[in-house]
Structure formats: C-alpha cells, structure tokens
Amino acid sequence: MRTSMLKSIVRRTSISGTSRRGFTSGSAPERKVAVLGAAGGIGQPLSLLMKLNPLVSRLALYDIAGTPGVAADVSHINTRSEVAGFAGEEQLGQALEGADVVIIPAGVPRKPGMTRDDLFNINAGIVKSLCTAIAKYCPHALVNMISNPVNSTVPIAAEVFKKAGTYDEKRLFGVTTLDVVRAKTFYAGKARVNVAEVNVPVVGGHAGITILPLFSQATPTANLSDEEIEALTKRTQDGGTEVVEAKAGKGSATLSMAYAGAIFADACLKGLNGVPDVVECSFVQSNVTELPFFASKVRLGKNGVEEVLGLGQLTDYEKEGLEALKPELLSSIEKGIKFANAN
Numbered sequence: 300m301r302t303s304m305l306k307s308i309v310r311r312t313s314i315s316g317t318s319r320r321g322f323t324s325g326s327a328p329e330r331k332v333a334v335l336g337a338a339g340g341i342g343q344p345l346s347l348l349m350k351l352n353p354l355v356s357r358l359a360l361y362d363i364a365g366t367p368g369v370a371a372d373v374s375h376i377n378t379r380s381e382v383a384g385f386a387g388e389e390q391l392g393q394a395l396e397g398a399d400v401v402i403i404p405a406g407v408p409r410k411p412g413m414t415r416d417d418l419f420n421i422n423a424g425i426v427k428s429l430c431t432a433i434a435k436y437c438p439h440a441l442v443n444m445i446s447n448p449v450n451s452t453v454p455i456a457a458e459v460f461k462k463a464g465t466y467d468e469k470r471l472f473g474v475t476t477l478d479v480v481r482a483k484t485f486y487a488g489k490a491r492v493n494v495a496e497v498n499v500p501v502v503g504g505h506a507g508i509t510i511l512p513l514f515s516q517a518t519p520t521a522n523l524s525d526e527e528i529e530a531l532t533k534r535t536q537d538g539g540t541e542v543v544e545a546k547a548g549k550g551s552a553t554l555s556m557a558y559a560g561a562i563f564a565d566a567c568l569k570g571l572n573g574v575p576d577v578v579e580c581s582f583v584q585s586n587v588t589e590l591p592f593f594a595s596k597v598r599l600g601k602n603g604v605e606e607v608l609g610l611g612q613l614t615d616y617e618k619e620g621l622e623a624l625k626p627e628l629l630s631s632i633e634k635g636i637k638f639a640n641a642n
C-alpha cells in the first residue's frame with residue numbers, strides 16, 4: 300500500500316502538460332494539512348511528500364523560522380495543493396485555521412548516548428504550546444504526533460485538549476509508523492520475501508523495549524528460528540538508535556521518518572474521505588491493555604479512530620515482551636500527564 304501510494308504520486312507528478320488542479324480536485328474533497336516544525340530535518344522532506352499527495356488541497360508549513368523559504372521552494376512543484384509558509388508564534392493561528400490534519404515534527408532530536416526521554420524537558424513544552432494553539436484554532440483536526448518522546452507527548456496533548464474542553468480521543472495519534480516500516484524492511488531481508496508484500500503489526504509504544512513487533516503475525520509467513528525473531532525484534536527496537544549513532548551527532552531519522560509520517564497522514568486523509576478498511580498501527584487512547592495509551596492496529600474513518608483493534612494471538616516470547624514493556628510505558632505516560640497538569 301505504501302509503495303503504491305508513492306508510485307501513484309510519482310506517476311501523477313510526471314504527467315507533463317496535465318493541469319494538476321483539474322486532474323485531482325474533481326475526485327478528492329478539499330483537505331488542509333498543517334506541518335508544525337516544517338523547516339526541520341523531518342519537516343522539510345515531509346512537507347515535500349505532503350505536497351506530492353493528491354488528497355491535500357492546502358498545505359500550511361509552520362516553524363519558528365525558515366518556513367517562507369521551504370514554502371516557496373515546495374510551492375513550485377506542480378501538484379494540487381496550494382502552499383503557504385508561516386513563521387513565528389504570531390502566525391501559528393493562521394497556519395492552523397481550517398486544518399483537517401496537523402502533523403507535529405517540532406522539537407529537538409537525539410544525539411548519541413541519549414534516550415528519547417532525555418528530550419522530554421525541551422519537547423514537552425513545545426508540544427504543550429502547539430497543542431494549546433490547536434485546541435484554539437482547529438479543535439477538530441486529526442493530530443499526528445511525531446515529536447519525541449511520543450510515549451509522553453501524546454498524553455501531554457490529551458491533557459492540553461482536555462483542559463481546553465476539546466479532547467476527542469478519536470483524533471489524537473502518536474505516529475509509530477516508522478517502527479512498522481523498519482519491522483517490514485528487516486523482516487523482508489531476513490525472510491527473503493518481497494518487502495512490498497510484507498505486513499507486520501508493531502504494538503506498545505515508541506521507545507526501546509516499549510516497541511513490540513509481532514513477527515508471529517508477519518505476512519507472508521516464513522520459517523524463522525527463535526534466535527532470528529529475537530534478533531529482528533531487537534533491531535526494530537533499536538532502529539532509532541542505529542540511525543542516531545550512524546549520524547554521529549547530526550540528529551536522528553529524518554528521511555525514513557518523513558516517509559513514515561507521509562504514510563500515516565495519507566491514511567488519516569483516506570479515512571476522513573471515507574475510504575473503507577484503512578488500518579495502520581498508532582499510539583492512541585486504548586482499552587487493549589490496562590494502559591491508558593497503547594499502540595496497536597487502528598481502523599481509520601471519517602472521525603479519526605473508528606476502531607482500536609486487539610493484539611491477536613501472541614507467542615510466549617511476545618507475551619513476555621508485552622509484560623516487560625508495561626512499567627516503562629506507564630511511567631512515560633504518567634510523566635506526560637503530570638507535566639501537562641503541573642505547567
């Protein structure tokens with residue numbers, strides 16, 4: 300599905316002489332997408348990918364600085380959406396007004412030796428202020444939270460929205476798609492199957508052992524040993540750190556994250572537009588376990604989350620992983636809630 304989305308985007312953009320506006324606007328409703336943190340390492344390629352998405356009619360690119368340039372650049376691409384750049388807090392309201400989907404990759408990334416939780420002190424405040432503005436200017440938008448630590452920033456957003464009286468659990472998503480993207484890539488390599496056909500649910504949260512890929516449910520099936528499954532699980536859990544170390548102080552995953560963020564936003568837009576059976580993993584308010592937020596497969600619809608799907612049959616190894624992740628995930632969730640209520 301992901302590869303076909305990008306192929307269709309590339310195909311559309313390469314039809315020379317076709318009016319992009321005329322080509323797409325007849326079939327897809329008007330949809331505004333806002334990217335907050337659009338001048339950053341993720342924000343720029345993500346803005347590019349959203350500009351390539353024919354489901355988007357307006358693209359608002361917001362950052363504290365640098366967005367006029369990014370917007371001018373991206374706006375020259377001959378696809379459907381109109382692009383506008385907004386810089387500085389005084390323009391945040393305009394960027395958000397009328398947004399159907401708000402994607403948040405704003406905040407600092409990790410350096411080698413740091414955990415995602417080490418970003419909490421800076422990113423919690425950024426996310427809180429952006430969510431306060433969302434509650435004011437586009438309270439019905441679907442919010443795609445990318446800023447780390449996702450296990451805490453999503454609960455912060457929920458508390459901000461609750462305080463503002465706008466919280467709708469169906470509209471708040473922690474973006475965990477990169478874990479799924481990695482699990483699919485690593486599994487395909489080990490199982491020697493066509494990566495384009497691979498599906499692997501990844502549940503739990505988005506940090507270390509809280510990332511729990513369910514390789515027993517991977518398709519196409521393959522006869523992997525317990526050791527191979529353990530190695531794949533560990534590599535998926537450490538995927539972010541692998542990139543942080545390779546970048547050696549120059550940040551964390553940006554390009555693969557932009558791809559993953561574009562996949563998830565596309566799924567949200569499809570759901571809003573009434574496309575049936577759109578299912579992605581996401582960190583959402585949940586009853587799947589005793590934890591108040593949990594990542595699992597989610598069916599997306601016209602109001603956001605239509606159904607939070609269960610975990611399915613787990614192996615003993617996966618059951619152990621599930622029990623092991625709960626204390627850390629709960630503590631990150633509680634940390635976010637506490638921060639939002641104290642500040």
Ligand SMILES: NC(=O)c1ccc[n+]([C@@H]2O[C@H](COP(=O)([O-])OP(=O)(O)OC[C@H]3O[C@@H](n4cnc5c(N)ncnc54)[C@H](O)[C@@H]3O)[C@@H](O)[C@H]2O)c1
Pocket residue numbers: 335336337338339340341342361362363364404405406407408409418422425429444445446447448449474475476477478505550551552553556
């Ligand atoms: N969910 C995931 O899977 C995932 C994957 C990769 C990175 N991340 C996280 O995404 C975040 C961004 O990463 P990056 O590599 O793009 O970082 P970056 O530093 O390259 O870009 C961040 C951008 O956010 C902007 N920003 C800071 N404060 C802001 C504010 N108040 N309002 C609007 N914009 C603001 C900065 O100006 C910058 O342009 C980090 O927290 C990182 O850990 C999450």
Ligand SMILES: O=C(O)C[C@H](O)C(=O)O
Pocket residue numbers: 408409415447477538539540542543551552
């Ligand atoms: O690892 C990070 O800090 C960034 C992101 O969460 C990732 O998984 O790549």
